[in-house]
Amino acid sequence: MTDTRYERSDFQSDQEVRWCPGCGDYTILAAVQNFLASLDVDKEDHVFISGIGCASRFPYYVNTYGMHSIHGRAPAIATGVATANPDLTVWVVTGDGDALSIGGNHLIHAMRRNVNVKVLLFNNQIYGLTKGQYSPTSELGKRTKTSPMGSVDQPFNPVSLAIASEATFVARTIDMDRNHTTEMLQAAYEHNGAALIEIYQNCNVFNDKAFAQLTGREERDANRINLVPGRPIVFGANNEFAVILDTGGARVVATADVAAAAIHVHDPANPDPSAAFALSRLSHGPYGPTPVGVFRDVDRPSYEAMVKQQLVDAQAQKGPGDLSRLVRSVGTWTVD
Amino acid sequence: MTDTRYERSDFQSDQEVRWCPGCGDYTILAAVQNFLASLDVDKEDHVFISGIGCASRFPYYVNTYGMHSIHGRAPAIATGVATANPDLTVWVVTGDGDALSIGGNHLIHAMRRNVNVKVLLFNNQIYGLTKGQYSPTSELGKRTKTSPMGSVDQPFNPVSLAIASEATFVARTIDMDRNHTTEMLQAAYEHNGAALIEIYQNCNVFNDKAFAQLTGREERDANRINLVPGRPIVFGANNEFAVILDTGGARVVATADVAAAAIHVHDPANPDPSAAFALSRLSHGPYGPTPVGVFRDVDRPSYEAMVKQQLVDAQAQKGPGDLSRLVRSVGTWTVD
Amino acid sequence: MTKETLEAPVREKRDRLVLRFAGDSGDGMQLTGNRFTNASAVIGNDLATFPDFPSEIRAPAGTLAGVSSFQVQIADWDILTPGDAPDILIAMNPAALKSNIDDLDPGGLLLVNGDAFVDRNLEKAGYTSNPLEDGSLDGYRTMVAPMEELTKLAVADTGVKGRATLRSKNFFALGLVSWIFNRPTQPVIDWVNDKFGPDSVIAKANIASLMAGYNFGITTEEFQHLYDIEPAKLDPGEYTNITGNQALAWGLIAGAQAANLPISYASYPITPASSILEELARHKNFGVRTLQVEDEIAAVGVAVGASFAGHLGMTGTSGPGLALKSETISLAFQVELPMVIIDVQRAGPSTGMPTKTEQADLLLAMYGRHGEAPLPIVAPATPAEAFSIAVEACRIAVTYMTPVIVLSDGYIANSSEPWRLPDLDELPAISHPFATADDSEFLPYSRDPETLARPWAIPGTAGLEHRIGGLEHADLTGNVSHDPLNHEHMTWLRAAKLDRIAAGIAPLEIDGPESGDLLVLGWGSTFAAIRAGTRNARREGYSVAHGHLRHIHPFAPNLATVFAGYEKVLVPELNSGQLAMMLRAKYLVDVISYPKIQGLPFKATEIRQKVIDTITGTGDSEAGQ
Amino acid sequence: MTKETLEAPVREKRDRLVLRFAGDSGDGMQLTGNRFTNASAVIGNDLATFPDFPSEIRAPAGTLAGVSSFQVQIADWDILTPGDAPDILIAMNPAALKSNIDDLDPGGLLLVNGDAFVDRNLEKAGYTSNPLEDGSLDGYRTMVAPMEELTKLAVADTGVKGRATLRSKNFFALGLVSWIFNRPTQPVIDWVNDKFGPDSVIAKANIASLMAGYNFGITTEEFQHLYDIEPAKLDPGEYTNITGNQALAWGLIAGAQAANLPISYASYPITPASSILEELARHKNFGVRTLQVEDEIAAVGVAVGASFAGHLGMTGTSGPGLALKSETISLAFQVELPMVIIDVQRAGPSTGMPTKTEQADLLLAMYGRHGEAPLPIVAPATPAEAFSIAVEACRIAVTYMTPVIVLSDGYIANSSEPWRLPDLDELPAISHPFATADDSEFLPYSRDPETLARPWAIPGTAGLEHRIGGLEHADLTGNVSHDPLNHEHMTWLRAAKLDRIAAGIAPLEIDGPESGDLLVLGWGSTFAAIRAGTRNARREGYSVAHGHLRHIHPFAPNLATVFAGYEKVLVPELNSGQLAMMLRAKYLVDVISYPKIQGLPFKATEIRQKVIDTITGTGDSEAGQ
Numbered sequence A, B: 001m002t003d004t005r006y007e008r009s010d011f012q013s014d015q016e017v018r019w020c021p022g023c024g025d026y027t028i029l030a031a032v033q034n035f036l037a038s039l040d041v042d043k044e045d046h047v048f049i050s051g052i053g054c055a056s057r058f059p060y061y062v063n064t065y066g067m068h069s070i071h072g073r074a075p076a077i078a079t080g081v082a083t084a085n086p087d088l089t090v091w092v093v094t095g096d097g098d099a100l101s102i103g104g105n106h107l108i109h110a111m112r113r114n115v116n117v118k119v120l121l122f123n124n125q126i127y128g129l130t131k132g133q134y135s136p137t138s139e140l141g142k143r144t145k146t147s148p149m150g151s152v153d154q155p156f157n158p159v160s161l162a163i164a165s166e167a168t169f170v171a172r173t174i175d176m177d178r179n180h181t182t183e184m185l186q187a188a189y190e191h192n193g194a195a196l197i198e199i200y201q202n203c204n205v206f207n208d209k210a211f212a213q214l215t216g217r218e219e220r221d222a223n224r225i226n227l228v229p230g231r232p233i234v235f236g237a238n239n240e241f242a243v244i245l246d247t248g249g250a251r252v253v254a255t256a257d258v259a260a261a262a263i264h265v266h267d268p269a270n271p272d273p274s275a276a277f278a279l280s281r282l283s284h285g286p287y288g289p290t291p292v293g294v295f296r297d298v299d300r301p302s303y304e305a306m307v308k309q310q311l312v313d314a315q316a317q318k319g320p321g322d323l324s325r326l327v328r329s330v331g332t333w334t335v336d
Numbered sequence C, D: 001m002t003k004e005t006l007e008a009p010v011r012e013k014r015d016r017l018v019l020r021f022a023g024d025s026g027d028g029m030q031l032t033g034n035r036f037t038n039a040s041a042v043i044g045n046d047l048a049t050f051p052d053f054p055s056e057i058r059a060p061a062g063t064l065a066g067v068s069s070f071q072v073q074i075a076d077w078d079i080l081t082p083g084d085a086p087d088i089l090i091a092m093n094p095a096a097l098k099s100n101i102d103d104l105d106p107g108g109l110l111l112v113n114g115d116a117f118v119d120r121n122l123e124k125a126g127y128t129s130n131p132l133e134d135g136s137l138d139g140y141r142t143m144v145a146p147m148e149e150l151t152k153l154a155v156a157d158t159g160v161k162g163r164a165t166l167r168s169k170n171f172f173a174l175g176l177v178s179w180i181f182n183r184p185t186q187p188v189i190d191w192v193n194d195k196f197g198p199d200s201v202i203a204k205a206n207i208a209s210l211m212a213g214y215n216f217g218i219t220t221e222e223f224q225h226l227y228d229i230e231p232a233k234l235d236p237g238e239y240t241n242i243t244g245n246q247a248l249a250w251g252l253i254a255g256a257q258a259a260n261l262p263i264s265y266a267s268y269p270i271t272p273a274s275s276i277l278e279e280l281a282r283h284k285n286f287g288v289r290t291l292q293v294e295d296e297i298a299a300v301g302v303a304v305g306a307s308f309a310g311h312l313g314m315t316g317t318s319g320p321g322l323a324l325k326s327e328t329i330s331l332a333f334q335v336e337l338p339m340v341i342i343d344v345q346r347a348g349p350s351t352g353m354p355t356k357t358e359q360a361d362l363l364l365a366m367y368g369r370h371g372e373a374p375l376p377i378v379a380p381a382t383p384a385e386a387f388s389i390a391v392e393a394c395r396i397a398v399t400y401m402t403p404v405i406v407l408s409d410g411y412i413a414n415s416s417e418p419w420r421l422p423d424l425d426e427l428p429a430i431s432h433p434f435a436t437a438d439d440s441e442f443l444p445y446s447r448d449p450e451t452l453a454r455p456w457a458i459p460g461t462a463g464l465e466h467r468i469g470g471l472e473h474a475d476l477t478g479n480v481s482h483d484p485l486n487h488e489h490m491t492w493l494r495a496a497k498l499d500r501i502a503a504g505i506a507p508l509e510i511d512g513p514e515s516g517d518l519l520v521l522g523w524g525s526t527f528a529a530i531r532a533g534t535r536n537a538r539r540e541g542y543s544v545a546h547g548h549l550r551h552i553h554p555f556a557p558n559l560a561t562v563f564a565g566y567e568k569v570l571v572p573e574l575n576s577g578q579l580a581m582m583l584r585a586k587y588l589v590d591v592i593s594y595p596k597i598q599g600l601p602f603k604a605t606e607i608r609q610k611v612i613d614t615i616t617g618t619g620d621s622e623a624g625q
């Protein structure tokens, strides 16, 4: 086995890819397939579980084991897969509606349990598959077919929510940035436990340019905040902006206005999630400066490891299960 | 109408109260009934919606409108009530299982929408009604009937979760402290929008003394951190402990060890929830110093107000609905 | 080529014609079909439509999976179905041709966008040779127009640029078809201007293309065979063209208005029910509150809460959503609050074929709740009828204080037909049982002796404070009770409401003889095909009648009597025989089930054939369900 | 008062006796009943129990709502039910007396804890005068013991203090009853020591109280009328006493072991199913993974995932949970993965009466899914049989690659009976269709020609990578397909599995004549009452037989033949007639439904009476369903 035994094509299934031309899902698919090919993991050991939505078509296109399940339930199903066989590498592909609307509960519970699944949340801030209704990440006031006068629902910030759900790994990336996406995939893969990557994904049909402030040639420099572990957070074409953290939260300041030491040094491994949370508040929807990168990456035993350990311990204590002893365990009597 | 037109007995129904003797639910019931009597609100304008669980029996005992609904769905049902009639005062009574296990999704969505309901979450860190299984707030390693070798599920911190769900009001109190409970009820009542009060509630049958560190005569002084708006956070019998906030989060220090100015001044009205979140991390289950009081209390238009406004705007724009015009709106033709 | 140089075209008069527009999902076939339909409606034809989407996801342009089609039948008489097979097929690309050509009537007219028949597209569609050239279309009257080329020229001056220039090619096709069928272009032009703004580039491009197509028809010799279809002899009245979901939404508004109740409609988007939410959301000036919530369970929960607070709580979904709502519907049943629950059925199980139609949720609606929880079920037979069925659902819900399930389906939801506007003033008032306080003790589970409705006491009403819940409760007081006999009593009492509802239902009407060889009994969207199929068979001399249930639970009380008149009973359904099962159990009649489970509606010819086979005892039609 | 001063007590021999222990929920009546049962089992009596909890919540001590009871029938022959009415009632307080005394046989023995009959308690129970004094108990042999007083004295030296001193009074009662019925005290003592540790204060107090009660019996003249019940003449073998939920849990372990598969059991607690999860959680050394998850939807989702990964995925719940699982079960059906789904039914609808039994989820299990999704259903007839039914469910799930629903109920779940241990080595091996890679293309929807099972290809197996999902898919390849005829084909193919399962089911056995006046057909927990009731009627000369379905879907293939033998068919059910409906529809037989919807099991006498009424045509028994 060498590091390069796979090509991208090994992870391409024979099914025609059926997203709208121009959809951000294509770039993510390519990034993931390339990433899988770069790993030294047998391809039969990957399992992709998705819900329903455009994003959730994903497993059909990846030549591994996969299940295109039902709306919102992928984290629960993936929990079943991962707990049954901790040797598998389990991926969840989901959308903002799938993960945060109907599936919100399963997602936050998977996070707190630290089930070793890698959740790729394609956030296009819209329901794509059902043709353009607002989603739990759509901005307030958004006009869609179901909100002709503007949405009145405050959106979730998926990174904040995951952090508060006791997630051990939370990151954000952008469909258009293949390298960054790959970096995040690598970090999530290396993390032992639940990992959520929010991927800003352009739906060019129903919510085009939602992420223009982060991807547009003119806007992106001023808005994209790269989070790099161990490094002070600065951004802008000439690092002219910096992020500081104080008791009021995280704020963007002019680098020139603050002492170098005042600039917040990013530490995703901090066991206390408060700083990661504060950074997550810099964005609420990608309107203005928005951090991308790994917000949080801490160690905690994974759910399935603990489940497995209990089986081992039980066998050590009681010996392997003996059915004939079990049925006699509450006392028997004999009739001749 | 005077401020004292009601007595507690006006809010007592004719149903026998059926909790275990000694259950913390009794104290909370009394506090709520007294509080309702203190308000200048017609009693027919209160609506109590609950799910299923010991706590959720609550509406039967309060002589207002009420519904003992089904497990986990109270926030959704209450959203229906509040949106239909914003003039009502809508309360949700729920347990840690009801609100955070099966009902987690409805809860976080009610918070982000800022539906004007007051959620009283009776957290006894156990499933009482079903006789003692661990809950999403039970501590790691807890041994119960369903976790004979100890629970492997990391618990939620309800305050953190609510804050990350974009809640506009989040507080915590303790069943045994009737005055504090009443204060929190008052603050929640005055808040316009969704309000969550986590109430630590002793289940003396299945999880007795879970909150002893906050209520025990010897322990409580050293552990109970009162959050008071505008005041530096200090606690202990002689205020010998203080809370500071830095980029690593909130920490407890000896008051003597820090400058007075370094002590964090509590500001629940800060629009940025980062500090509130950091404070919420001081507790993870009441094991050690634990803040009680209002963590967050900020203004945002309530969901039902916005829903209602759109009806008003629509009528202003298009006039009141005219069925006969509606059915002709896509063009008609006549057959003679 | 000016008008003057041409001979007068041939005008053939037809009483009915079936057209099918087929193209890529991106080609705007639904829009084209709808505009053609509208123009036909305006000149007074009767019509019925059948939109058919490829699947829930956009497939790559040009592939078979991406083909979208819209079929419409126009006629000068009271037709019922969108027709079994098209007389005219408009194919915008090779994939559209390939997946539709087999349906075209031999000798039918085939109109093709020639520009799309390039190698790349042919390959995507799986053609190894070009059908326009290899003679395989010889059986049809084929006309090939360079639609893309001509569209590009037509829009050259309108300001559209780049790829967008081709976007209007569907309007070119529409213009051409309008010429052939002698439809007015003005309604289309008005619609375009209204939709996009008369000054917009897109409006200009669409209109230019439309007229280019129309003029291409006028000026080209090939298109000199025209069709005329006279206005239909419909019942006198004012008509509009309406889809099922639109009719349902309007009917809900009308029903709630008749009951003098505000609507709270809570829903989670799902194909093919989303457009009910979308339609209602546009009518907030009627006091309609629409709530798009986090999932289907929340949706029905919100409806329960709204009804508790005195609104008419409503929720709509499709099969997967109805399954999820089961537990909460059981609560709504137990607390006896009014509610309208809509299930626009689609092909299952699981995600199934979400854009295809089916009637396989009937037993879920009947029995999909734990414990004994019988609910009324109504079902519209046609798109337009969804209006009156929605009103009827509101009537039952409010009058009897019960949730009501409306079973529509994807076919009804998206199809359209002319709807004769009812006299809205004559919609029967629905009186709601709002309780008022008096000196006596308030009993939330006392009942109206006639309807068995319990009083509806709205929060905010002084003196009526009370608690309801999902636990079994004592008769009258509603206090929690585990008394065995009370439980039995309450169970039968709740069930007895269905008998009261039955007593208020009109008897089932029969089309055809009141006794004879065969009764065909249907429900829901199979109406048109069954009516046409049975009438055709009857014209051929077969002794067959058609009855169509609008009330599925309870049944019309005369059903047993109706059965008695016929030798055999045939029940065609788009499922494995679900209604048939219910009828067999209740009436012990050896009902013959005729299932079709293809995600497609029945065709009239299928019904006609089955009728004949059943009566004559040929085919495999004798098999019971 | 020493032993010697006493005359020898009277010993009456009985072949059967029914005891009911009744007290406050806090009094430990379930424990007392269980220990008594166990001691009886150990000396070889046959027995059947019926625990009855007050409601899902602890009511205030001393109230009627708080009464908890445990009934047991012990006999020297093969009895079936826990008895209709008790011969002996043990009442620990006025409320327990009040709510149970009406059931006591006239002339029955009443044993009362006299200390509890103080004003406060009498008032709470709604007594206006003390029944121990006002003569209202004159019809019974009443014996009053100052149980609390004596318990206090007995535990004085054990170190218990304060309120806890009274906690052991149930052991006092147990000791006394053990004396009266000549049960050994050693099994109780062993159990107490094992449970609490021999050195613990609580063990000491319990044992002291037990012996005090026993000795009180010996020494008091009042209790000199003793009963002997000989060991039952059960089939030879080794027996244990087992509840339904325990048997189910063990059966699941056995079934998975037979299939050589690890178990993943995911569940969300709910009465009365929680104890299956609790029992399985104790056996992790069998490789059983138990997951308590956030809700029922997650539970069945986890089971789907586990089965995909090659475990035998399982989930258990009660009615409200089954309703919630509907949508995901539909997915499991569509992807054709094995799974065992347990529904321990309770009285509905909605929250209903959660601690009471009912059989009203049958049609939910049959039809509670959108689209066409037929699933196999099996149901145990007795607590002990839950073991073999669980094994059978595993067999069907794995052999045919399908989810299977097990319908148990609250009565079976909590009741116990002696179970003759099966020869575990003879449990039939279940072979699972794990796929292995070879050179040919892997077809995830190819099928075993006999079972129609598709191959089970486990993630981690090289060469079998494939995708499954809830969308309709093409035969063989499993690729997404919206082809109409494929959908129809797949729908019938999935349904055809049920026929294959039917072919593998043993014919229905009949107790009684193979033809005659009446067949009583039952399913589930009504077995014991029907068997006893029909046998009693038959002994009286009535021509009646009893058949009991273990397979509800599909039915045993000989059912139609069985029906042919009888004039009438009676179907008693704890619902409104759900099985009756299914039978009527399928067989067009005019089945007579005998519904009971009280949250209580049938009594044998009720069945006997109904049998006689039905045969003789008296009563209202002729009404169809």
Ligand SMILES: Cc1ncc(C[n+]2csc(CCOP(=O)(O)OP(=O)(O)O)c2C)c(N)n1
Residues within 6 Å of the ligand: A052, A053, A054, A055, A056, A071, A094, A095, A096, A097, A098, A099, A122, A124, A126, A127, A128, A129, A130, A135, C268, C269, C270, C271, C296, C320, C321, C324, C351
């Ligand atoms: C139970 C259920 N409810 C609703 C739907 C309809 N539905 C399918 S996908 C979807 C939302 C898609 O949005 P998202 O998850 O953001 O994915 P995207 O299409 O944007 O990638 C909805 C509402 C469904 N399939 N099942």
Ligand SMILES: Cc1ncc(C[n+]2csc(CCOP(=O)(O)OP(=O)(O)O)c2C)c(N)n1
Residues within 6 Å of the ligand: B052, B053, B054, B055, B056, B071, B094, B095, B096, B097, B098, B099, B122, B124, B126, B127, B128, B129, B130, B135, D268, D269, D270, D271, D296, D320, D321, D324, D351
């Ligand atoms: C759908 C459904 N699932 C499960 C249950 C069983 N159940 C009732 S209450 C409860 C949990 C109670 O815990 P909690 O919400 O913490 O309330 P507590 O009793 O502790 O006050 C459960 C699991 C139910 N009634 N309905």
Ligand code: SF4
Residues within 6 Å of the ligand: A018, A019, A020, A022, A023, A024, A025, A054, A055, A124, A128, A129, A202, A203, A204, A205, A206, C058
């Ligand atoms: S609808 Fe949007 S998200 Fe879906 S495939 Fe098309 S572009 Fe992508």
Ligand code: SF4
Residues within 6 Å of the ligand: B018, B019, B020, B022, B023, B024, B025, B054, B055, B124, B128, B129, B202, B203, B204, B205, B206, D058
């Ligand atoms: S079980 Fe616990 S929470 Fe429930 S009533 Fe008893 S003490 Fe209170």
Ligand SMILES: [Mg+2]
Residues within 6 Å of the ligand: A053, A095, A096, A097, A122, A123, A124, A125, A126, A127, A128, A135
């Ligand atoms: Mg999306």
Ligand SMILES: [Mg+2]
Residues within 6 Å of the ligand: B053, B095, B096, B097, B122, B123, B124, B125, B126, B127, B128, B135
């Ligand atoms: Mg709790």
